[in-house]
Amino acid sequence: MAEPVPGSGPVLAIETSCDDTCAAVVDGDRILSNVISSQRAHERFGGVVPEVASRRHIELIGPVVETALDEAGVDLDRISSVAVTSGPGLIGALLVGVSTAKALADARRLPFVPTDHLEGHVAANFLEPDPLEPPFLCLVASGGHTLLAGVRSRDGFEVLGETLDDAAGEAIDKGARMLGLGFPGGPALQRLAEEGSPDAFDFPVAMSRDPGLDFSFSGTKTALAYTCRDLGEGGVERNRADLAASYQAAIVGQLVAKLDRALRSGEWPAVALGGGVAANGPLREAVSRLCEERGLDLKLVPLELCTDNAAMIAAASQSSRPLAWPDYLGFDPLASPWRS
Ligand code: KG4
Numbered sequence: 001m002a003e004p005v006p007g008s009g010p011v012l013a014i015e016t017s018c019d020d021t022c023a024a025v026v027d028g029d030r031i032l033s034n035v036i037s038s039q040r041a042h043e044r045f046g047g048v049v050p051e052v053a054s055r056r057h058i059e060l061i062g063p064v065v066e067t068a069l070d071e072a073g074v075d076l077d078r079i080s081s082v083a084v085t086s087g088p089g090l091i092g093a094l095l096v097g098v099s100t101a102k103a104l105a106d107a108r109r110l111p112f113v114p115t116d117h118l119e120g121h122v123a124a125n126f127l128e129p130d131p132l133e134p135p136f137l138c139l140v141a142s143g144g145h146t147l148l149a150g151v152r153s154r155d156g157f158e159v160l161g162e163t164l165d166d167a168a169g170e171a172i173d174k175g176a177r178m179l180g181l182g183f184p185g186g187p188a189l190q191r192l193a194e195e196g197s198p199d200a201f202d203f204p205v206a207m208s209r210d211p212g213l214d215f216s217f218s219g220t221k222t223a224l225a226y227t228c229r230d231l232g233e234g235g236v237e238r239n240r241a242d243l244a245a246s247y248q249a250a251i252v253g254q255l256v257a258k259l260d261r262a263l264r265s266g267e268w269p270a271v272a273l274g275g276g277v278a279a280n281g282p283l284r285e286a287v288s289r290l291c292e293e294r295g296l297d298l299k300l301v302p303l304e305l306c307t308d309n310a311a312m313i314a315a316a317s318q319s320s321r322p323l324a325w326p327d328y329l330g331f332d333p334l335a336s337p338w339r340s
């Protein structure tokens with residue numbers, strides 16, 4: 001069968017790789033709707049429970065897709081293709097989105113576009129208003145990923161460096177938990193850190209002597225665990241704000257140091273941030289300062305496009321390979337490579 005050519009018209013996109021149930025309608029670079037339903041069901045477990053995430057996606061995906069179409073004022077007959085995150089992510093959670101997307105595409109015999117989640121975080125920068133055109137350097141830091149993407153065209157990116165162990169957001173969430181904060185810990189850790197001193201505890205900025213662009217956060221997390229053990233319960237309680245500020249500074253410090261190192265090549269005229277950790281105030285401020293010093297453009301997408309969302313998947317789907325009906329009915333996200 002010939003390669004499908006998605007017709008002109010809006011894309012319906014679905015994203016269910018982790019704990020946010022998302023659907024969006026996007027026309028070119030223009031967002032017509034972007035619905036995000038964040039699952040609260042994981043808070044009491046202190047982290048995302050994959051089985052719980054899959055079950056909640058099943059409950060939420062129908063209403064979320066319906067709301068996205070309603071808010072866009074578009075019905076399925078006007079949709080030109082259905083895009084969906086095919087990985088990386090929690091397999092049970094991905095399967096809910098993929099099955100829903102297949103069913104919707106099948107109903108109208110539309111092209112189906114499996115799309116890479118990380119390409120989505122990068123492609124969030126291509127959306128209006130104010131789309132950023134390549135070349136640019138994009139730091140993606142979330143609960144599941146931390147990488148530096150060299151973006152030379154809209155068709156993809158080169159991974160210049162990535163985490164060797166924990167993602168930055170994962171280290172932040174685990175550190176927040178050690179300090180008795182809820183899940184997800186990023187926003188609460190940032191708030192607590194505002195009352196403390198980043199210099200109170202000496203958590204080393206990991207990988208600072210490493211000449212490459214990879215990241216590592218597990219050592220910083222262990223340093224916090226040992227410090228908490230040595231301080232004891234009362235000591236941790238008395239020093240919570242200082243611990244939060246020092247820990248956050250070590251993680252942000254590493255992200256900024258690696259970004260700085262990558263910029264030394266002189267190849268990148270602009271910088272973009274993506275992933276939930278990009279919501280972090282001190283990180284945004286430090287990257288703004290860095291770009292100002294170097295005379296570079298900085299693109300900070302709105303927070304709802306930093307964290308997981310389906311508009312970014314619609315954007316990335318425009319340079320992903322569409323699959324024709326009915327071939328995609330057998331599409332298996334477990335068998336698909338995460339990156340093409
Ligand atoms: O991109 P995202 O919504 O989902 C994943 O793909 O993981 O990122 C979630 C991560 C969590 O680890 C959360 O704690 C972190 O982003 N995060 C923050 C802040 N807001 C969210 N980390 C630091 N500071 C914040 N203000």
Ligand code: ZN
Pocket residue numbers: 117121142275276307308
């Ligand atoms: Zn993500």
